[in-house]
Amino acid sequence: MFFLVTLDDLVTVEPGDLGKSHVDRLIAAIQTRYVDRIIPDVGLVIAFYDFLRMGDAPIFPGNGSVHFNCRFRLVAFRPFKGEILTGRLVRSAPEGLTVSLGFFEDIRIPCTLLREPSEYDDVDKVWFWRYGEHSLYLDLLQNIRFKVEEVQFHKQDGGQHPVALSTSRRLPPMTIIGSINSDGLGLESWWQTE
C-alpha cells in the first residue's frame, strides 16, 4: 500500500544550480536523496509529493551552498500486515518462493507458508500444490497473489538514513514475508474459474 510520509530535512542547493527555479532544485535535491531508497521502519520512497513548509536558508561559512529547512511529504510504499498483493513469481527453490512487483523484488514466501500439502518438484525446480487429484504448479513468471505476513527492515550500519535498494548487501534493507496458504491466494489462474 502506498501512503504519504512527512519529513523535516535540511535540503542543500549547490551554488551552481541557483539560476534555475529554486523550487525545482529543491525537489531535485530531495528526489536524489530519497527516491528509490528505503527509510528504515517507514518504507520505500517512490516520489516527492509536496512541500508543507519552507524555512530559512542559512549559508554556512566557507560554503556557497544554500540549505533550506523544509517540511515535505513523500509517497512511500510499505504494505501492511494482512494486505493482499499481486506480483510475479520470479524464483522457486526448496526453501520457498521469491516474488517481484517489478519495482520491488525483496519478497519471500517461505516453504512453510505455502498451501498444504505442497511439494517441490526436483526435476522442474518448481513447487506444486496437491489439490485432490490435481497438481497445481507454481510456474515461474506467473502472476501470484499473496498475503503480507511481515515487513522486515534491516538497518545498515544502524543508521536512520535512507538506504539504496541496490547497494551490495547480505540482507536487503526491506523484506516482505508473504504467505499463500488460504483461499484466493497462489497463482491468479488457479482462481479464475469458479
Place this chain on the structure above:
Amino acid sequence: MKVVDSNAGNLTNVEVAELLRESLAKAADAHTTLADISDDELRARTLHQGVVDHIERLPCGRFRVSDAEALTGELIGRFDLAEADVLQIINHAPTREVELQMVVESLYERFSAEDIAELLQMVQKHVSSAAGPTSSGSTGKPTGGTLVVTE
C-alpha cells in the same frame, strides 16, 4: 532528517498511478535528449515507470481517480467498511467472492450473502465502465520511462 509523521495518509493505487503518470509526462516534456537526464532522475523515472506498470497490470489499472472516487462513495454510502477494506477493494477491484473474502476481513460474519452479491456487482459495474488508463501511449506520446528504456 526527521520523520514527522510516518503515515500522513494512505493513497490508493489509482491515485499513485495518476500522480506518477503526470510526473513521467512532465519529465518527458522537459527533456529532449538523454544527455539532459541525470542518473538520479533516470533512477526515479525507472522506478515510477515500474510502479505504473505494476498498477496497470492489476484490475484497478483501468480506474481513473474519478472512477475510484465514485466507487468509494457508493461503497461507504451503502456498506459499513473500514478504510483498509475500501482501499483494498479499490486496489483489487474484486469481482468474485473468493477475491472479496481475501481483502475484506471477516467478510462472512459482517455481511449477508445478498450484501456480498450487491457489493461485487457494484465493483463490477465500475470496472466495466472504467475508461482504462490515460497513460502510456493513449496520447501517442511515450512517457519518460518508456522513452529512456527503449532508446
